[in-house]
Amino acid sequence: xxxxxxxxxxxxxxxxxxxxxxxxxxxxxxxxxxxxxxxxxxxxxxxxxxxxxxxxxxxxxxxxxxxxxxxxxxxxxxxxxxxxxxxxxxxxxxxxxxxxxxxxxxxxxxxxxxxxxxxxxxxxxxxxxxxxxxxxxxxxxxxxxxxxxxxxxxxxxxxxxxxxxxxxxxxxxxxxxxxxxxxxxxxxxxxxxxxxxxxxxxxxxxxxxxxxxxxxxxxxxxxxxxxxxxxxxxxxxxxxxxxxxxxxxxxxxxxxxxxxxxxxxxxxxxxxxxxxxxxxxxxxxxxxxxxxxxxxxxxxxxxxxxxxxxxxxxxxxxxxxxxxxxxxx
Amino acid sequence: xxxxxxxxxxxxxxxxxxxxxxxxxxxxxxxxxxxxxxxxxxxxxxxxxxxxxxxxxxxxxxxxxxxxxxxxxxxxxxxxxxxxxxxxxxxxxxxxxxxxxxxxxxxxxxxxxxxxxxxxxxxxxxxxxxxxxxxxxxxxxxxxxxxxxxxxxxxxxxxxxxxxxxxxxxxxxxxxxxxxxxxxxxxxxxxxxxxxxxxxxxxxxxxxxxxxxxxxxxxxxxxxxxxxxxxxxxxxxxxxxxxxxxxxxxxxxxxxxxxxxxxxxxxxxxxxxxxxxxxxxxxxxxxxxxxxxxxxxxxxxxxxxxxxxxxxxxxxxxxxxxxxxxxxxxxxxxxxxxxxxxxxxxxxxxxxxxxxxxxxxxxxxxxxxxxxxxxxxxxxxxxxxxxxxxxxxxxxxxxxxxxxxxxxxxxxxxxxxxxxxxxxxxxxxxxxxxxxxxxxxxxxxxxxxxxxxxxxxxxxxxxxxxxxxxxxxxxxxxxxxxxxxxxxxxxxxxxxxxxxxxxxxxxxxxx
Numbered sequence: 067x068x069x070x071x072x073x074x075x076x077x078x079x080x081x082x083x084x085x086x087x088x089x090x091x092x093x094x095x096x097x098x099x100x101x102x103x104x105x106x107x108x109x110x111x112x113x114x115x116x117x118x119x120x121x122x123x124x125x126x127x128x129x130x131x132x133x134x135x136x137x138x139x140x141x142x143x144x145x146x147x148x149x150x151x152x153x154x155x156x157x158x159x160x161x162x163x164x165x166x167x168x169x170x171x172x173x174x175x176x177x178x179x180x181x182x183x184x185x186x187x188x189x190x191x192x193x194x195x196x197x198x199x200x201x202x203x204x205x206x207x208x209x210x211x212x213x214x215x216x217x218x219x220x221x222x223x224x225x226x227x228x229x230x231x232x233x234x235x236x237x238x239x240x241x242x243x244x245x246x247x248x249x250x251x252x253x254x255x256x257x258x259x260x261x262x263x264x265x266x267x268x269x270x271x272x273x274x275x276x277x278x279x280x281x282x283x284x285x286x287x288x289x290x291x292x293x294x295x296x297x298x299x300x301x302x303x304x305x306x307x308x309x310x311x312x313x314x315x316x317x318x319x320x321x322x323x324x325x326x327x328x329x330x331x332x333x334x335x336x337x338x339x340x341x342x343x344x345x346x347x348x349x350x351x352x353x354x355x356x357x358x359x360x361x362x363x364x365x366x367x368x369x370x371x372x373x374x375x376x377x378x379x380x381x382x383x384x385x386x387x388x389x390x391x392x393x394x395x
Numbered sequence: 396x397x398x399x400x401x402x403x404x405x406x407x408x409x410x411x412x413x414x415x416x417x418x419x420x421x422x423x424x425x426x427x428x429x430x431x432x433x434x435x436x437x438x439x440x441x442x443x444x445x446x447x448x449x450x451x452x453x454x455x456x457x458x459x460x461x462x463x464x465x466x467x468x469x470x471x472x473x474x475x476x477x478x479x480x481x482x483x484x485x486x487x488x489x490x491x492x493x494x495x496x497x498x499x500x501x502x503x504x505x506x507x508x509x510x511x512x513x514x515x516x517x518x519x520x521x522x523x524x525x526x527x528x529x530x531x532x533x534x535x536x537x538x539x540x541x542x543x544x545x546x547x548x549x550x551x552x553x554x555x556x557x558x559x560x561x562x563x564x565x566x567x568x569x570x571x572x573x574x575x576x577x578x579x580x581x582x583x584x585x586x587x588x589x590x591x592x593x594x595x596x597x598x599x600x601x602x603x604x605x606x607x608x609x610x611x612x613x614x615x616x617x618x619x620x621x622x623x624x625x626x627x628x629x630x631x632x633x634x635x636x637x638x639x640x641x642x643x644x645x646x647x648x649x650x651x652x653x654x655x656x657x658x659x660x661x662x663x664x665x666x667x668x669x670x671x672x673x674x675x676x677x678x679x680x681x682x683x684x685x686x687x688x689x690x691x692x693x694x695x696x697x698x699x700x701x702x703x704x705x706x707x708x709x710x711x712x713x714x715x716x717x718x719x720x721x722x723x724x725x726x727x728x729x730x731x732x733x734x735x736x737x738x739x740x741x742x743x744x745x746x747x748x749x750x751x752x753x754x755x756x757x758x759x760x761x762x763x764x765x766x767x768x769x770x771x772x773x774x775x776x777x778x779x780x781x782x783x784x785x786x787x788x789x790x791x792x793x794x795x796x797x798x799x800x801x802x803x804x805x806x807x808x809x810x811x812x813x814x815x816x817x818x819x820x821x822x823x824x825x826x827x828x829x830x831x832x833x834x835x836x837x838x839x840x841x842x843x844x845x846x847x848x849x850x851x852x853x854x855x856x857x858x859x860x861x862x863x864x865x866x867x868x869x870x871x872x873x874x875x876x877x878x879x880x881x882x883x884x885x886x887x888x889x890x891x892x893x894x895x896x897x898x899x900x901x902x903x904x905x906x
Contacts, residue, residue: 271725
């Protein structure tokens with residue numbers, strides 16, 4: 067919780083700026099869309115944080131989003147599979163991709179950066195080739211399946227704002243992952259592995275298995291997220307769908323207090339981090355900044371956030387040394 | 396007549412506090428050219444702090460340093476950083492070797508001060524001049540050899556050559572022989588004598604009193620940050636130094652005769668560790684028995700323990716309570732094999748985590764229901780283990796990083812005592828641990844054995860082996876060269892086997 071305070075502060079600040087300067091920011095339709103995006107990116111960011119906590123990285127998230135997202139309408143519309151076949155197939159494929167990453171990292175000892183960089187190129191390439199680089203969409207059908215991501219729940223007493231259904235899987239996942247780290251043996255062990263993989267191995271922690279499973283979970287969440295994204299937007303082009311999503315996910319995790327060195331995570335922080343980036347994107351447009359500046363602004367905010375975090379950490383460490391007080395975890 | 400020798404460095408009332416804790420106080424000492432000064436003391440006595448002050452790494456909180464100038468007059472100096480010390484003619488050779496492995500010998504010696512011409516490195520000149528310093532330390536290797544390919548003893552000599560090449564008059568060595576074999580250590584002591592004959596002041600810290608006895612002209616003894624004695628050659632004997640170091644008598648031996656009727660808990664058959672393809676080793680350990688692995692550095696003790704623990708692959712069979720165990724460390728921990736590794740910072744501890752996390756890591760698995768951590772039980776366990784291991788300070792939330800070496804080691808050992816392992820393997824159980832904590836660790840290990848576990852430990856310190864082991868296996872070149880029961884073991888008998896002497900001969904001659 068303490069780790070999440072910083073990002074909650076940043077979120078609040080950007081939110082207030084958006085309220086004051088952003089035209090139409092506080093309208094129901096805008097906030098509804100923002101919630102939807104924040105929920106979807108949170109799911110990707112939670113996946114990314116599972117890998118980051120091991121000290122690894124997954125650069126292929128965006129391409130897995132693309133492959134899973136493109137395959138869903140492709141199988142439904144072009145190949146006329148039933149939704150009950152398509153959804154498990156796409157999820158299984160995503161998990162299998164993660165399994166490959168995990169095994170390459172733990173068994174072949176390849177660097178996560180390289181393995182997932184190759185994945186980034188590979189899965190997008192496959193998606194484009196599979197579909198002949200054609201836009202894939204639901205052709206206005208499959209409304210009952212798309213409802214998974216498109217349903218909005220009314221809140222009694224509030225008129226313009228309804229809660230998007232994607233918030234439900236986001237909250238369920240966040241709670242599960244939070245409990246995983248605080249309550250389960252595997253969660254403890256995964257954190258220990260991220261802190262010091264060698265010491266974890268000497269202590270009898272099945273590090274290779276745990277790390278592999280984190281990659282599986284990360285890709286599975288990316289594939290699940292990709293499906294929700296395509297349900298939401300209806301159609302997408304294989305050449306640009308999901309571009310840079312891995313960077314939003316990783317940035318959200320880092321803003322939320324995950325250390326790229328591994329061993330640290332704050333689930334609330336990751337979710338708020340993902341939301342912060344979406345509010346920021348929204349704000350840039352609403353305050354009338356050129357949308358071409360989007361990446362530059364996000365980059366700058368991320369840099370300031372990470373630098374501030376490091377400075378505060380050093381300040382605390384120095385204070386600790388001066389006073390000689392006992393450190394509390 | 397030591398007064399004839401010129402004083403090169405005078406230490407006056409030097410002290411140092413860290414975060415309000417006094418690490419060193421009121422140290423006075425003279426360092427003279429042409430003399431070897433030994434600094435001895437237990438771990439935590441303040442030796443490292445003193446060396447750091449002398450070499451400019453750390454500034455003293457009190458007192459001052461005076462360095463002789465060209466005319467021999469002493470002037471107060473403030474050594475700000477290693478560069479300042481170098482300018483004052485002081486060079487430190489670290490305990491952990493700091494050579495860049497990818498540089499060649501000449502490049503390492505001249506790192507940061509490479510001779511150059513028009514901005515280009517003058518490699519030829521560098522190698523020529525490096526040759527001079529290498530000759531001085533008696534190291535006959537080509538200056539273009541990469542450091543990474545040299546054995547540790549030679550790297551140490553390169554470090555010394557590097558220190559001398561800065562025209563240092565005062566050479567400071569921090570535990571120079573700790574990672575050397577006996578023969579290499581002898582060679583180093585000879586070189587130190589040669590340097591002394593050239594008028595260099597040599598200051599060294601050592602845990603090996605034999606070496607100190609052999610070479611030091613003067614010994615400064617530290618205890619708890621204070622100087623408890625300064626003795627000139629001929630004024631002291633080993634027992635005197637030990638008393639000054641410890642301030643009390645050394646604990647009596649804890650070893651006892653094995654109970655031949657106790658069941659065999661660990662059996663190792665034809666073990667060959669994958670690191671070194673050597674002769675297979677076999678042995679067994681009974682319940683309640685503590686077996687010590689002795690041997691020289693590189694004899695394969697660590698490899699053997701890591702193979703048994705499943706941390707590294709091996710050939711041969713490992714059996715616990717008569718059943719073979721295979722697979723990696725996670726499987727073996729569940730079967731009751733636990734290892735306390737040699738390098739605890741790297742392989743044992745989660746330094747940024749709390750004591751509680753470190754201590755409960757193995758226990759949470761044993762006590763979990765449906766993989767859920769029993770958090771209340773965990774708090775109780777950690778409190779009990781802190782109490783049992785006499786951890787100081789006794790705070791479960793304290794980061795392990797901030798603990799002393801002894802308390803860090805207790806955290807690792809506590810992790811395993813919490814699950815009552817069938818077999819506990821300890822690699823250098825008390826390296827970097829002060830005397831008080833060492834006794835407490837030994838007592839806990841003994842208690843675990845008394846409760847029916849099998850214990851195997853490896854130690855480079857013969858004293859520790861003789862103190863703790865019921866039975867001693869001496870290793871040489873990757874396998875067991877001989878076995879000694881507690882009553883027939885002596886330092887001489889162990890060294891005989893460890894250096895390749897035959898078992899029968901050793902037993903007859905030294906039993």
